[in-house]
Amino acid sequence: xxxxxxxMAATCPSRTVLHRIGARWTVFVVNxxxxxxxxxxxxxxxxxxxxxxVLTETLRSLxxxxxxxxxxxxxxxxxxxxxxxxxxxxxxxPLLAVRRWAEEHVPDxxxxxxxxxxxxxx
Numbered sequence: 001x002x003x004x005x006x007x008m009a010a011t012c013p014s015r016t017v018l019h020r021i022g023a024r025w026t027v028f029v030v031n032x033x034x035x036x037x038x039x040x041x042x043x044x045x046x047x048x049x050x051x052x053x054v055l056t057e058t059l060r061s062l063x064x065x066x067x068x069x070x071x072x073x074x075x076x077x078x079x080x081x082x083x084x085x086x087x088x089x090x091x092x093x094p095l096l097a098v099r100r101w102a103e104e105h106v107p108d109x110x111x112x113x114x115x116x117x118x119x120x121x122x
Contacts (some may be wrong), residue, residue, distance in 0.1 A: 020065050025050055025058040027095055030084065033068065034092055037083035067091060 005014040020026060028047045032038060044055055059082055062068040067088035071081050
């Protein structure tokens, strides 16, 4: 059996993993790559609202963490494709569950916010 990790412990390295997963754009990039490799421009077009700088930073971080791979093609013109690694693909299961939950519960969250704004509890 492997080493036990506890994300609630202040010095546990699992916190950095959870931080990566919870980073603002990670969920979007991983979801965008769920159907296969994409070029930078395809990712930028697919993930509305992300800036080129933030997309570049997110892709680099995900590559360093082993969640995506970057492949350069010496075509004319040269281009780069990004794809999920097996580790990144394993992240799809929990992220897709969170995505489904978020999309399903939009009305509940909006109703709770409206109640809060109107001073109504519960």
